[in-house]
Amino acid sequence: MENQSMILREDEILLDPIRKTGKPFYLTLFILLGVIFWALFAYLNQYKEGLGVTGLARPVFWGVYITNFVFFIGISHAGTLISAILRLAKAEWRRSITRSAEVITVLVLFFGVGNILMDLGRPDRMLNIIRYPRFQSPLLWDVSSITVYLTASSIYLYLPLIPDIAILRDHGGKWQWFYRIFALGWKGTEKQHYWLEKGISIMAIIVIPVAVSVHTVVSFVFAMTIQPMWHSAIFGPYFVAGAIFSGIAALIVAMNLIRKVYHLEDYLRPVHFNNLGILLLVMTLLWFYFTFTEYLTVYYGAEPLHMNIFWSKFTGRFAPYFWGMFLFCFVIPLPILSFKKTRTPLGTLIASLSVIIGMWLERYIIVVPTLTNPRLPNEQIIYSPTWVEWSILAGCISFFILLYMLFTKIFPIVSIWEVKEGREKSMAEVQERIKTYLPGIGVE
Amino acid sequence: MFKWGMVIDLDRCSGCQACVVACQAENNISLPEPEGAKKGRSIHWMELLPYIEGEYPHIKARLLPRPCMHCEKPACIKVCPVGATYKNEEGIVGVVYYRCIGCRYCTTACPYNVRNFNWYEPKWPKEMKGSLNRDVSIRRKGVVEKCTFCHHRLLKAKEKAKAEGREFIAEDYIPACVQACPSGAMFFGDLNDPFSIVSRLSRERRAFRLLEDLGTEPKVIYLSEGM
Numbered sequence: 073m074e075n076q077s078m079i080l081r082e083d084e085i086l087l088d089p090i091r092k093t094g095k096p097f098y099l100t101l102f103i104l105l106g107v108i109f110w111a112l113f114a115y116l117n118q119y120k121e122g123l124g125v126t127g128l129a130r131p132v133f134w135g136v137y138i139t140n141f142v143f144f145i146g147i148s149h150a151g152t153l154i155s156a157i158l159r160l161a162k163a164e165w166r167r168s169i170t171r172s173a174e175v176i177t178v179l180v181l182f183f184g185v186g187n188i189l190m191d192l193g194r195p196d197r198m199l200n201i202i203r204y205p206r207f208q209s210p211l212l213w214d215v216s217s218i219t220v221y222l223t224a225s226s227i228y229l230y231l232p233l234i235p236d237i238a239i240l241r242d243h244g245g246k247w248q249w250f251y252r253i254f255a256l257g258w259k260g261t262e263k264q265h266y267w268l269e270k271g272i273s274i275m276a277i278i279v280i281p282v283a284v285s286v287h288t289v290v291s292f293v294f295a296m297t298i299q300p301m302w303h304s305a306i307f308g309p310y311f312v313a314g315a316i317f318s319g320i321a322a323l324i325v326a327m328n329l330i331r332k333v334y335h336l337e338d339y340l341r342p343v344h345f346n347n348l349g350i351l352l353l354v355m356t357l358l359w360f361y362f363t364f365t366e367y368l369t370v371y372y373g374a375e376p377l378h379m380n381i382f383w384s385k386f387t388g389r390f391a392p393y394f395w396g397m398f399l400f401c402f403v404i405p406l407p408i409l410s411f412k413k414t415r416t417p418l419g420t421l422i423a424s425l426s427v428i429i430g431m432w433l434e435r436y437i438i439v440v441p442t443l444t445n446p447r448l449p450n451e452q453i454i455y456s457p458t459w460v461e462w463s464i465l466a467g468c469i470s471f472f473i474l475l476y477m478l479f480t481k482i483f484p485i486v487s488i489w490e491v492k493e494g495r496e497k498s499m500a501e502v503q504e505r506i507k508t509y510l511p512g513i514g515v516e
Numbered sequence: 517m518f519k520w521g522m523v524i525d526l527d528r529c530s531g532c533q534a535c536v537v538a539c540q541a542e543n544n545i546s547l548p549e550p551e552g553a554k555k556g557r558s559i560h561w562m563e564l565l566p567y568i569e570g571e572y573p574h575i576k577a578r579l580l581p582r583p584c585m586h587c588e589k590p591a592c593i594k595v596c597p598v599g600a601t602y603k604n605e606e607g608i609v610g611v612v613y614y615r616c617i618g619c620r621y622c623t624t625a626c627p628y629n630v631r632n633f634n635w636y637e638p639k640w641p642k643e644m645k646g647s648l649n650r651d652v653s654i655r656r657k658g659v660v661e662k663c664t665f666c667h668h669r670l671l672k673a674k675e676k677a678k679a680e681g682r683e684f685i686a687e688d689y690i691p692a693c694v695q696a697c698p699s700g701a702m703f704f705g706d707l708n709d710p711f712s713i714v715s716r717l718s719r720e721r722r723a724f725r726l727l728e729d730l731g732t733e734p735k736v737i738y739l740s741e742g743m
Binding site: 121122123124127128129130131133134188191192193194195197198200201203204205206208209210211212215293296297298299443446447448449450451453 | 552555556557565566567568582591593594595596597598599600615616617618619620621623624625627628629632633634635636637657658659660726727730
């Protein structure tokens with residue numbers, strides 16, 4: 073015990089959020105709870121009155137909720153995927169950021185699923201999906217894929233948490249019983265470390281294809297119908313790229329907040345933001361590439377049906393959304409992320425916020441314009457979301473922030489043991505590794 | 517085995533909407549409040565589509581009565597996650613209202629937009645209380661509904677034939693819209709019988725189906741105008 077707290081001393085600051093809770097925390101909590109209760113009120117209103125309280129109508133049957141669903145599932149790609157890739161690539165700078173990324177994944181998934189459930193006309197019958205499943209429907213592919221993803225990323229979040237929970241258990245403080253249970257008797261022996269590392273690397277590998285499948289399948293909900301501008305083979309990769317894009321942005325925002333609020337400037341350094349900024353830059357370009365390909369294909373095909381929707385996005389009713397998306401997803405982040413000088417924590421924060429807004433708009437202009445312009449002549453419905461839909465979106469975001477905040481109050485948001493391990497072991501390991509790359513030194 | 521189909525002769529259709537009204541009354545379709553209707557929440561199993569063709573001055577307006585197409589390969593059934601929509605062995609596409617979870621995937625997948633969603637609890641003016649059709653169940657808020665080719669009439673006709681101790685024949689069964697059409701523009705019958713009137717009309721030169729190129733194989737066949 074004595075020994076461990078000695079070792080911990082330099083990382084003491086990582087336990088501060090758990091030990092001390094100040095006024096700002098309660099103030100934020102209060103505000104968030106306010107928004108959440110407002111959203112709850114909005115939803116109860118919808119539950120009672122029916123979906124007539126939204127802006128939806130025939131033929132625009134889907135709107136903000138489905139947009140939110142795709143958007144939140146997209147955000148969830150931050151965590152697990154990035155963390156897994158960085159772990160497998162043995163990128164040493166990952167150590168202080170993986171935890172904050174993985175938490176996003178697990179928490180935000182609930183809001184993706186939640187939005188689908190709130191979109192149901194009969195939420196009381198949602199278990200019919202389990203009682204009478206029909207795997208012919210892409211929605212069921214979603215259900216399966218997201219369930220696997222949630223399970224896998226929860227395990228993937230939990231495994232690297234175990235040693236840190238053990239630290240909390242050994243350090244006194246509140247909720248000893250809680251940490252004792254979840255530490256699973258971790259003692260930090262050689263053997264335990266071996267199995268833990270093994271478990272983490274297996275999960276890291278499993279989680280990557282699962283994450284890719286999740287967003288591909290989300291896109292299939294649209295792509296498997298024959299509706300114009302949905303029925304596109306590029307949708308799978310387009311959605312996956314967009315998901316990673318918005319996911320990284322969400323991670324950068326979260327890291328900025330953690331860094332400022334808990335004074336972790338030493339753990340989340342400009343270099344982290346620089347590196348993630350480069351990754352975000354790559355995704356910005358990739359996003360542009362996919363968007364360009366998608367729209368150029370439609371434009372050259374020039375089927376009147378498709379062109380209706382195309383022009384409604386480019387010059388018509390949805391032009392503000394479309395060009396807004398282009399502005400937020402490309403025009404704003406590109407210059408900021410292109411230069412090292414602006415790839416600072418603040419610079420990447422601005423770019424990321426812009427990307428998050430842009431990606432929500434992208435989801436919106438995928439869902440709504442197609443439904444607004446059906447094949448057969450129909451009533452001209454101008455869909456505009458009502459206060460209920462906006463309140464629920466605000467509620468989801470607030471609830472997510474609340475859960476994230478609570479997580480940081482219960483578990484260390486920067487992995488203590490991994491940072492320590494990096495400090496103690498990796499230096500030598502990396503040196504050894506570099507030697508294996510280069511000709512002429514040491515190893516045969 | 518029967519395969520039920522409908523033929524609508526656009527040459528004879530006067531656009532009077534008797535079919536729309538008959539359907540509305542027959543199937544207990546709720547009447548939305550005016551502001552709901554303004555927002556596009558009114559429900560129609562059968563409605564008249566305005567088809568505007570060409571540009572001024574060579575403009576031509578047409579009206580197209582549109583029930584559910586009862587496709588042989590329906591896009592709606594494929595996407596339903598709970599099997600709440602189905603096609604029976606006689607080719608009628610139906611919805612199990614008490615199983616539908618209201619996800620509205622079928623409504624977005626149907627290229628003909630024939631599916632309706634109950635945005636509100638169904639409502640009728642007080643005066644109509646006693647006049648609802650007892651053969652058709654009421655759909656509550658939050659589920660999808662659509663034209664059934666008046667399937668309840670089929671069941672009733674079969675029962676009647678049985679009670680009368682005779683074989684059921686295709687002519688015993690006729691949906692409300694077809695029955696109500698004053699200009700005789702609508703025909704209904706068994707497409708499997710090569711000599712039935714619908715079969716004969718469906719082979720006519722004027723016959724076409726809506727959005728035929730999508731491969732949904734509708735069982736509602738139109739006879740085009742002015743040929």
